[in-house]
Amino acid sequence: MKFVVFGSLGWAGSRHVNALVEMGHEIVALVDPGAGCAAQAAKVGARACASIDDLDFDSFEAATLALPPHLHPLLTRRLALAGKHVMCEKPMAPDTAEALSLVEFAKSVPVTIMPGYLLRTNPHIRGFLDALRGMGKVRRVHISTNVRKPSMAGWRSEPIIGGALLVNAIHQLDLATWFVGENLLPRFAQLDNVHFEAPTEDLFFTSLVSPSGVTATVLSSWSPNPPICDDGLMITDAGRLRIEAETDEGSIILTGTGYRKNGEYIALPGVVGVNQFIKELEHFVDAIETGSPLWVTVEDNYDVQKLIDDCRAAAIAPAGRVAKRVA
Numbered sequence: 423m424k425f426v427v428f429g430s431l432g433w434a435g436s437r438h439v440n441a442l443v444e445m446g447h448e449i450v451a452l453v454d455p456g457a458g459c460a461a462q463a464a465k466v467g468a469r470a471c472a473s474i475d476d477l478d479f480d481s482f483e484a485a486t487l488a489l490p491p492h493l494h495p496l497l498t499r500r501l502a503l504a505g506k507h508v509m510c511e512k513p514m515a516p517d518t519a520e521a522l523s524l525v526e527f528a529k530s531v532p533v534t535i536m537p538g539y540l541l542r543t544n545p546h547i548r549g550f551l552d553a554l555r556g557m558g559k560v561r562r563v564h565i566s567t568n569v570r571k572p573s574m575a576g577w578r579s580e581p582i583i584g585g586a587l588l589v590n591a592i593h594q595l596d597l598a599t600w601f602v603g604e605n606l607l608p609r610f611a612q613l614d615n616v617h618f619e620a621p622t623e624d625l626f627f628t629s630l631v632s633p634s635g636v637t638a639t640v641l642s643s644w645s646p647n648p649p650i651c652d653d654g655l656m657i658t659d660a661g662r663l664r665i666e667a668e669t670d671e672g673s674i675i676l677t678g679t680g681y682r683k684n685g686e687y688i689a690l691p692g693v694v695g696v697n698q699f700i701k702e703l704e705h706f707v708d709a710i711e712t713g714s715p716l717w718v719t720v721e722d723n724y725d726v727q728k729l730i731d732d733c734r735a736a737a738i739a740p741a742g743r744v745a746k747r748v749a
């Protein structure tokens with residue numbers, strides 16, 4: 423398939439480029455105003471463009487977007503209206519109202535629009551969920567990420583579009599909703615600066631409850647010295663995702679090679695070292711080519727952006743930030 427990658431020089435966009443190259447897809451253009459775009463494009467045989475306006479719209483079928491989130495909605499719309507399939511990184515919009523309007527928009531266009539919640543397509547997570555679903559009624563889920571950050575710099579700590587909640591916990595809130603299979607509402611939430619003096623929180627914690635009484639707790643922390651343990655899944659160059667759950671038939675914990683169910687270690691084949699971006703893009707292409715249903719939808723993106731709003735509204739003492747370290 424012929425692709426264009428937007429934000430190709432960034433953390434996520436460069437991974438889209440590498441994944442597409444490894445998968446053997448043709449990248450016809452890279453769109454990034456950054457200085458290294460021409461060199462990056464030359465390496466993969468693509469054109470370098472500073473803006474969407476420089477693209478030849480007849481030359482590609484699909485695009486991936488990995489941009490500061492406020493740029494996602496307009497580009498998603500322009501591309502989809504031109505008949506291009508779009509894989510847009512999470513969050514698809516800077517706020518819930520725009521996320522909701524994208525749900526209606528996605529229904530109105532005959533192309534595939536998929537949000538980039540790559541854990542939904544990760545075989546390790548899918549294998550864990552299959553096992554969890556075979557263990558009777560779920561009572562409690564805990565999902566946490568600890569990400570190493572030497573400092574808080576760039577757009578990731580800017581108000582509105584940054585912070586540990588919107589940038590990282592968004593994945594865990596999506597997983598919690600998916601695992602529990604019901605809407606979740608926060609009993610309380612905490613957004614604080616534990617390590618860094620910064621405009622947005624470096625710690626997010628919430629306890630959520632579903633209508634049937636399932637509890638899901640979510641922790642997302644950015645710190646210079648994250649506690650890394652053996653159980654869990656590496657999702658960044660320096661961080662750890664940990665998942666544990668209790669059901670009527672016991673407990674289950676995500677491990678580095680699969681999961682541990684009631685004390686028994688189960689290895690999942692082919693999950694160690696898996697390239698999550700390749701798995702995500704394989705699913706995107708498969709959905710386009712076969713018309714099979716997406717494992718994660720624009721509506722799922724809205725649900726998680728709405729839950730983020732609910733958590734902000736439920737935050738206790740939001741002004742009570744205590745910064746112990748200056749970034």
Ligand SMILES: NC(=O)c1ccc[n+]([C@@H]2O[C@H](COP(=O)([O-])OP(=O)(O)OC[C@H]3O[C@@H](n4cnc5c(N)ncnc54)[C@H](O)[C@@H]3O)[C@@H](O)[C@H]2O)c1
Pocket residue numbers: 428429430431432433434435453454455456472473474487488489490491493511512513538539540577589
């Ligand atoms: N799925 C994941 O695990 C994951 C991980 C990291 C980031 N993300 C998401 O990906 C998106 C980008 O994050 P990042 O960490 O890669 O950011 P980044 O700051 O590293 O990269 C953003 C890139 O966009 C480029 N850019 C800015 N304006 C542009 C425009 N108008 N057209 C084209 N390019 C433009 C910048 O030059 C930069 O290279 C965010 O939505 C983020 O939440 C997802």
